[in-house]
Amino acid sequence: MQKKLAAEFLGTFWLVFGGCGSAVLAAAFPEVGIGLLGVSLAFGLTVLTMAYAVGAISGGHFNPAVSVGMVVAGRMPAGDLAGYVITQVVAAATAGLLLYVIASGKADFAAGGFASNGYGALSPGGYSLLAALLMEVVMTAFFLFIILAVTTPGAPAGFAPISIGLTLALIHLVSIPVTNTSVNPARSTGVALFAETAALGQLWLFWVAPIAGAALGALVWKGLFESRADPAGIVPAE
DSSP states (O other), X not given: OHHHHHHHHHHHHHHIIIIXXXXXXXXXXXXXXXXXXXXXXXXXXXXXXXXXXXXXXXXXXXXXXXXXXXXXXTSSOGGGHHXXXXXXXXXXXXXXXXXXXXXXXXXXOOOTTTTOOOSGGGSTTOOOHXXXXXXXXXXXXXXXXXXXXXXXXXXXXXXXXHHHHHHHHHHHHHHHHHHSOOSXXXXXXHHHTTOSSSGGGGTTHHHHHHHHHHHHHHHHHIIIIITXXXXXXXXXXX
């Protein structure tokens, strides 16, 4: 378990530092930065690289919603959940702190939203609470469904991290204008702690919606795959 939690710490740290770091440091730098496309790819690449690096140790969750989905899907013992979630949140906060220290080294630094998530006045596009809720639930549900589907026995071997990373990039391309994209409560918490906005007051949504979406995605996967015998006789993982 210690090795699993260490792997989750590294993976979650890399996701928040690389993904949110791209938004804070590079999205608008100097006047024309990497923009929405670049930030979306950065988040996808963090998951892709760490899934290959440590996925075989911990499963490569890097996200409390993914861990909840794995428990619902029967892929992880419920007794392991608390350790995973606590480790992921601590890793995200550590990454947020380091990113804040680096970003504040710029003479005219202002934290502002600090890549945090939000709705209403804190939504990049001014979207409502309902719009943000629906977006986060739907995107996280599909994220979990795809993660479970591409790691089911019978799926093409060795390609799961690529599929998962590209899925996260696609999710960001669609949902950054609505919520700045969470689908990950740890990622949301890690940067909300340092934002100069009311991000902490809206953080509840970015725990509730991703976890609800993850459970939904896991249940859909179970309905499609759990009782399906593989053509080669392989029974999908529980």
